[in-house]
Amino acid sequence: MNTRAPAVEARQLIKAYPGGVTALNGMDITVEPGTVFGLLGPNGAGKSTTVKILTTLARPDSGTATVAGHDVLRHPDRVRRAIGVVAQNSGADPGATGRENLRLQGRLYGLRGTGLDRRVAELLDRFTLADAADRRVKGYSGGMRRRLDVALGLVHQPEVLFLDEPTTGLDPQARGAMWDEIGRLSGEEGLTILLTTHYLEEADRLAERVAIVDRGRVVVEGTPDSLKGELRGDAVHMELRSGVGEAGRTLLRSALDGLPGVHEVLVDGRRVSVRADDGAAAVPALLGALERAGVGVAAATVARPSLDDVYLRYTGRRYSEAEEAGEAGEGGRTDGLALAGGAR
Numbered sequence: 170m171n172t173r174a175p176a177v178e179a180r181q182l183i184k185a186y187p188g189g190v191t192a193l194n195g196m197d198i199t200v201e202p203g204t205v206f207g208l209l210g211p212n213g214a215g216k217s218t219t220v221k222i223l224t225t226l227a228r229p230d231s232g233t234a235t236v237a238g239h240d241v242l243r244h245p246d247r248v249r250r251a252i253g254v255v256a257q258n259s260g261a262d263p264g265a266t267g268r269e270n271l272r273l274q275g276r277l278y279g280l281r282g283t284g285l286d287r288r289v290a291e292l293l294d295r296f297t298l299a300d301a302a303d304r305r306v307k308g309y310s311g312g313m314r315r316r317l318d319v320a321l322g323l324v325h326q327p328e329v330l331f332l333d334e335p336t337t338g339l340d341p342q343a344r345g346a347m348w349d350e351i352g353r354l355s356g357e358e359g360l361t362i363l364l365t366t367h368y369l370e371e372a373d374r375l376a377e378r379v380a381i382v383d384r385g386r387v388v389v390e391g392t393p394d395s396l397k398g399e400l401r402g403d404a405v406h407m408e409l410r411s412g413v414g415e416a417g418r419t420l421l422r423s424a425l426d427g428l429p430g431v432h433e434v435l436v437d438g439r440r441v442s443v444r445a446d447d448g449a450a451a452v453p454a455l456l457g458a459l460e461r462a463g464v465g466v467a468a469a470t471v472a473r474p475s476l477d478d479v480y481l482r483y484t485g486r487r488y489s490e491a492e493e494a495g496e497a498g499e500g501g502r503t504d505g506l507a508l509a510g511g512a513r
């Protein structure tokens with residue numbers, strides 16, 4: 170049992186933006202020290218706004234938050250010294266070399282002389298940037314830039330590292346390398362990491378605990394395995410040849426719900442999803458029932474529970490649809506975070 174104070178604690182954060190968008194609607198999170206915590210949600214769910222408040226770049230309308238034991242509203246300076254922030258947009262100067270960027274960041278935190286040299290060399294080595302250390306950042310690949318961003322966030326050895334969408338825009342190989350690195354940072358160095366992501370797979374792979382965020386609040390929280398374990402059996406997804414209306418939906422739900430070993434029927438346009446004790450065994454009965462109801466099926470798939478299913482269960486929407494419905498794209502609203510280096 171961990172008796173240390175949480176590394177991050179947010180209680181009932183509320184924030185509305187001018188124009189009436191309620192970005193946070195009672196956000197609660199608790200992150201234990203030395204763990205990786207994933208805030209998972211589609212675009213516009215409120216992840217960046219939460220991070221901005223926790224990193225002292227925005228104020229909530231109400232609610233409280235502490236980071237590394239310091240109150241974000243009363244002691245923002247203490248919070249800034251205790252945290253590293255890796256924003257969605259790189260904070261590195263593209264015209265300077267990797268080494269120069271790290272040295273500058275170190276100096277901002279008061280490092281000088283051999284202490285600074287040692288820390289910079291350590292980080293270049295650690296993030297496999299030593300060979301590229303004296304090249305300008307504008308010539309770096311996406312993966313190298315991202316590694317430099319993380320190194321910049323770690324120069325002053327923070328207690329808590331915030332990673333906002335750490336692998337967005339990276340190719341699969343660079344993403345895998347970043348995942349390994351994040352795993353090492355928490356495993357070997359005991360760093361607390363709060364990451365935001367809209368990749369289900371990333372949260373599943375990296376985070377010890379995941380909070381699924383939807384419309385400004387946490388809808389469910391737990392370890393990826395416990396969340397998936399709550400779902401009984403397999404997920405069976407069926408694509409209908411044509412969509413059904415409200416009356417058709419009710420009819421289909423009652424036709425399928427009565428089948429043995431079938432639970433939690435969801436009908437959404439052309440898609441029907443159920444949970445089944447044994448997915449493969451249930452498919453023939455499901456297809457038969459749909460045929461009797463006069464509904465043609467174009468495709469059926471059986472899958473072990475995934476975080477996607479968890480999302481569907483707790484929000485009633487499919488993750489991919491929520492992503493498409495996200496009110497805004499990725500650019501434009503993260504400027505505050507990009508300033509994090511300067512604000513510390």
Ligand SMILES: Nc1ncnc2c1ncn2[C@@H]1O[C@H](COP(=O)(O)OP(=O)(O)OP(=O)(O)O)[C@@H](O)[C@H]1O
Nearest residue numbers: 186190192212213214215216217218496497498502
């Ligand atoms: N500066 C702003 N002005 C007005 N509305 C905003 C502003 N920043 C965010 N919003 C709105 O607040 C809601 C939550 O946005 P937020 O950026 O926190 O979500 P997110 O989950 O981080 O999404 P993303 O992954 O796209 O960054 C969205 O509806 C967004 O459009």
